[in-house]
């Protein structure tokens with residue numbers, strides 16, 4: 110995700126800002142930029158690529174400035190290039206700002222501003238804020254102009270803003286995108302992430318949503334968006350650099366697991382049209398007509414992304430009525446797939462660089478199929494080579510085991526099922542129902558995450574077992590595969606994922622008191638069938654851990670331990686049932702003493718065959 114740094118004080122701003130950007134590098138990004146006010150002039154430098162490119166561009170130019178803002182960008186609107194990099198400015202060149210988040214109504218605001226004569230120089234949503242401030246500055250001072258602009262913005266933001274006419278003032282604002290003020294002696298360092306602050310000061314002020322800070326060399330004032338002053342507590346950071354990057358979590362995997370309520374919101378943001386029960390998928394606009402005509406879908410992917418694809422198959426077949434096949438990309442690329450222009454081949458990939466998935470997409474393209482991507486990494490190779498696609502917006506995933514990318518893939522697949530369904534015969538009411546249940550998912554995940562201590566205790570109970578059978582049916586069969594994959598890769602425990610109905614065709618032979626089973630058994634259309642499977646295991650003295658729906662009072666009769674999840678639509682249960690399995694794998698791995706962020710033999714992005 111994007112990173113923000115700002116400096117105001119007595120020291121030279123440029124080296125501090127560049128250093129701050131480098132400390133945010135772990136988040137991943139595609140371009141960087143910096144603006145400082147030097148001798149009354151706004152000096153802006155931008156570069157595509159790493160911070161070192163920006164540093165080289167600035168080179169030995171001595172830019173004397175004590176105030177500045179800087180940004181690393183993870184592209185959302187507009188491809189990575191110098192003009193789309195932050196900071197963005199207004200027409201006059203007085204304003205410069207950096208922005209994290211998404212301005213949902215930017216097109217509407219941009220149109221209004223263009224009618225008033227504003228000239229835009231980037232494709233980003235962020236630039237609109239600079240022009241809005243310019244517009245309001247005609248009749249207001251800097252502070253008022255910012256506050257008036259914020260009133261018009263819909264979406265999320267972490268903003269740091271400079272105005273050449275106010276050379277010793279910086280204004281920052283937060284709504285849904287973190288901002289921290291590091292309070293030093295005669296200086297304030299602003300950052301989206303404590304890792305850019307810890308080396309300068311341990312005194313910090315956390316801005317909350319709806320708060321704005323007016324910062325100058327003497328100090329800072331925090332106000333509400335209605336210009337009411339707020340007393341803020343100064344906290345003490347007791348994190349080192351690495352802990353700061355993990356936001357206080359012991360591992361990136363745990364941090365990313367806990368980020369899921371937010372990343373799912375990001376995957377949905379601006380894409381739900383409740384009134385017409387439709388998903389708005391801007392990345393598919395150019396191929397909308399082709400999608401109306403397709404009569405077959407093939408999903409190609411690997412690992413966790415493959416498991417997401419299997420759930421997509423159930424969703425799309427049930428709600429859009431289009432036949433779907435899901436294939437390992439590594440298999441698809443070497444066989445003779447029968448494709449035509451009425452087939453859409455969808456690649457699902459977090460990295461967008463997985464060699465097999467890329468090769469599969471190239472093969473599909475050669476054969477004349479429409480190619481689409483569900484990709485997290487903006488402008489990655491697969492994102493560039495597919496005809497159209499939908500980005501996850503989950504931010505960089507650093508833990509090798511995929512967690513937040515998986516649930517954002519599921520969110521997009523649900524949106525795609527609505528989109529394709531509504532293009533066909535899905536009723537308005539069904540579309541609306543799915544959307545309103547989807548909107549509840551982030552809160553429901555919060556509820557599951559609150560149980561992390563309980564799940565940790567259960568993990569301790571099961572840590573001694575060296576084999577597991579994970580089982581589920583229908584929408585939760587792929588979750589059995591995903592849960593087994595997670596515990597395998599993180600904890601090096603042998604685990605197999607199976608469809609409950611298949612158990613009696615072989616794996617049941619393995620079961621005895623030393624071989625536990627995990628059943629994903631929500632109250633859904635296959636509940637009774639799953640319970641029969643549990644009884645068969647119990648009859649063979651197998652231990653059972655169940656993931657069940659809250660309020661199911663029967664299930665504890667068949668299981669030794671139960672983790673409850675909230676009730677949702679059957680198609681959306683995987684978004685909830687996978688959370689305890691991620692935590693279980695994590696805690697078992699930690700108890701067994703492994704480095705869960707870097708499991709042995711695995712790479713985050715598999716760019717070789």
Ligand code: F6R
Pocket residue numbers: 411412413414415457458459460461462463466509510511512594595598713714715
């Ligand atoms: C498992 C995991 C891998 C990836 C797979 C595909 O936790 O992370 O199985 O899902 O390597 O990677 P992407 O999604 O980048 O194509």
